[in-house]
Amino acid sequence: MGQAAEVFLGILTAMGGFVEIGELVFTLTAGTRFGYQLLWVCVLGTVGIMAYCEMAGRVAAVRGRPVFSLVRERAGFAAGGVTLVASLVVSLLTCAAEIGGIALLWQLVSDGPYRFFVLLAFVAFAVIVWVLPFQWIERVYGLGGLMMIVFAVTLIKIGPDWGEVAQGLVPRAAPSSGSARDTLLYAYVAVALMSSIMLPYETYFYASGGIEDDWKPKDVTLNRVVVLVGFALGALLAMALIGLGADFFAPHRIDPQAPATAALAASDALGRAGLALALGGMFFAFGGAAIETCLSGAYNLAQFAGWPWGKHLPQRATPRFTLAWIVLLLLAALLVVTGIDPVQVVEYSIVASVVVLPLSYFPLLMVAKDRRIMGRHANGWLSNALGWFYLVLVTLAALAALPLFFLTHQGQG
């Protein structure tokens, strides 16, 4: 395939894979509760995930090292081990939330028993990951997720107040209505929204994917373009969802707690086609994220322990890695089969994620900025500045996340 086609496909895949269930829940919540006031958090989080995915991809391309090998090399066994366990818990919870979200979507369109759909999702994903090569999985789900562009079209059809949109891009510490409870809730949704955009598994999966795709130092530019353009376009979808919260759900007094509610807006504005595209887009987005989270859990474990890993190798050459993703997928399915509300799982996974972020980002930054390791591909001033800025930011967010989670009664105000 030509370089241009590869870049184009990479961008579309990154865009379609940007939004998953956590982002969907928190963008809609942010928009419904606070209008466009939290739009700036979307921009803030997107620049952060760009900075760190670009670094992770560059390290993978230049040195062939994935994130968790670096975590172990730099943080040692005990501290690295804590990061590993925390990241596995987060991957498991996120995977469970995505599977639950898919089962809810299926239930919505076919009215069958929820638990049956959870098990069906497990079997379907296990077969898909087993049979399909890595590039296929990445592209089918990334491109399928593009159907969510329907949300942006819906918002434009509704016609947002562009003045409010522009105001929302300006950071503000507290919401316009000033009660203390509102401010706490605002802070909680801000932290959760940022965390949902910067989910740690995205960095792990992105770097491991680069190694699966056999990136070489010459792919550093491809990596940069895909991250910058693909994630920026993906962020537009996330921002459109905030807009739907602000301009559709809030005026209709709908609290979009169930993820599938998002499809209501598309169906209202665009009819049956809108509904179908919205449900289809969410189906691929959640499915892609379910596969990516269970694979990234297995990547992390294998990289930490030095097992052979990767979908580019046959299953029989990577037995422990293969077993790891199957077990993770199974545990995630069993977790949702208990009947726990997927949205609840989303909230836990988002809060746990933000705690894992500093632990994963620090070793990555240390390696990416090290000229002895990266040579001329080491971080420039911009990557370093962004790297330090976001490291401090996610550390503060990690410290604030749990208190806010409890003070706001899990975001219920």
Add this chain to the structure above:
Amino acid sequence: MSRPLDLLREVLDHEVVDVDGVSCGVVDDLEIAWTEGGPAVVALLLGPGAWSRRLPHAVQGLARRVFGHAIVRIPWREVAKVSETVALRSRADAWGAGALDRRLSTWIARLPKS
């Protein structure tokens, strides 16, 4: 090797790759012994028996009960090159590494499209 080797930063916790390019674990510990020329690294140690010693005392016992205390000892003279990974000049199975992988692999190989 002409330049000094930083054992803690360049060897410990780095992936070990055998002569076929197969990952066979991570350097969990180093064995250091007195030789005629003073202390020297004589072997790489891999496996739960080696890494469990690096955990806080309170969880060491638990780790050993769950993961066992097997140690794979690879003599330092088998190390061909130290770069991103520690490359061996022999195959991993010669030193008993990756035994579990081989057993699991025969099971997985029976499934279709494996």
